[in-house]
Amino acid sequence: MKILLVKLSSLGDVVHALPVVQDILAALPGAQIDWVVEKSFAPILALSTGLQRVIPCEIRRWRKSPLSAVTRQQWNAFKADLRQTDYDAVIDLQGLTKSAVVARLARLAPGGKRYALANQTDGSGYEAPTRWVADVAIRVNPHIHAVQRSRELAARALGYSLAPSPDFGLKRHFAHTARAPTAPEKIANRVAFVHGTSRADKEWPLAHWTALGHRLNAAGYQVVLPHGNENEKRKSQSIASALNESAPGHAVVWPLLPLDALTHELAQCAGVIGVDSGVSHIAVALDLPHVQLYNFDTAWRTGPDAASGRQVSVYGAPAPGVDDVWCAWLGCLETVQQAPEQTSDALEWSASGADGE
Template structure:
């Protein structure tokens, strides 16, 4: 069986799709699985040994330069790559019009099918029109569960195995990392309502009694990380890192504490002790989940409109460190 998964973005959504690869290969050990993903997140499926070919797409970048010759050449090259192989199953687990259109362009083998959510449960109902069949998967379930249940329906197997992301990353080796155990604090997010007060982060870092590393991506996140690091003894705000480097950074950490952001979910997928802080979203639907075999390795605190107190986070973090 040759299958194509379409899950392009965002970072957390791509992480939440990793168990689908593990599930499919448990039930079809010889399956060859390819994956279409936004170029910025291509290193996520590459962490899974069950992914045969990663096909990067650049929809975000192309939209900004749609009327340039270079963009059209890249789009043509992407279509050729997408049609390089014929697929028995093309599964869109994103449920958006853009992902459904990508699925529609893939080449099918004889009797191959394009599958996804039905119109009642897709994030964008119109997407279901581009599939050969759609499946009703309840919207009130965690994102990981929705992906896994959709794949089970599409590939016709019973979902009876533990959640397993199937990934690992070698610890990052670099001269600026401390020799002693360290904690990674993920203080940045694209949404202001998901932020946690800076004074809380400072109090947390002082209470942890380990070296603290603060990664950051955007300019605003780097400014915040540098501002926080200046108030935390022995802390370091590190320069921008790629996804593979960030995975290695978290793989070597003693604990990862972060907001509801994709990197926090990646830490949980790497089976690191992870504490996710929620302020502007619902952990019931997108909470950090370390897998069924490590139920206590990822803990979610707070909820939409009710962030956890610094005392709650400190106490929970100390429990994870023990």
């Protein structure tokens, strides 16, 4: 069976949809699964076990100059790439006009069908063309977690039952990147601060990051600071400068990394503390000890499943307090220490280094 998934953006939404691939493969062994995604997020899909083909597009950029010769040329090339395969099922996991257009362009095999959401879910965008284009529009519970929404839509479209827990399916080994892999003996003391987010109202105060960093340093941890743009880089440098005043090496600012290399580096950390962002959701997909920070009471929709205890969300208005975040981090560590047999895949990856598959 040949299946096309359409989930174009953003990073967090793409990560939330990753378990659909493993759900389908568990129910339909041998299925060929392709995925259309914005080019900038394609590297994370390249790490997903079981995907046959990742089909990149740049709709965000093309919409800015739809009539230019370059856009027309690239759009036609994308359509030709998309229409290489006749699909038995095309599943629009996004529910927007742009994803509906992509689903409509895809070719169906004889008897094939297009599936989409029939209704909006709480806190998520939804546009009517998604159900107009679909052969089958599926209604789901409006109050549903983002991960479960995609899983349920695909399961009901293809007629299989869901496993209780999602499997994000990220590969356990990574190919060599430009940066040398971190030595295993240095893994256990790195904690990543994911402070960057596309929305300013989701940010955590700089002073809070610094205070939390001092506590981690005192406990023997090094803070590592990723960034995705110049503004985030400056904030990373500011946090690192404050933490390194007492002793060099308490904090390290990572260089700007491509998404696959960033995922590799996160996988080698002892854990991650971050705001509600795509990179924090990667930490969840990696099953790392993780504390996710919320200024809005929306963790029920996008946050980690706290049942395991190794990943939790902390909410506070106007922002979570440092004490609350610190206690949540200690709770994650306690859970990991009580269940050593469930050690994160990240540590398995650290032992294997970057040997590849």
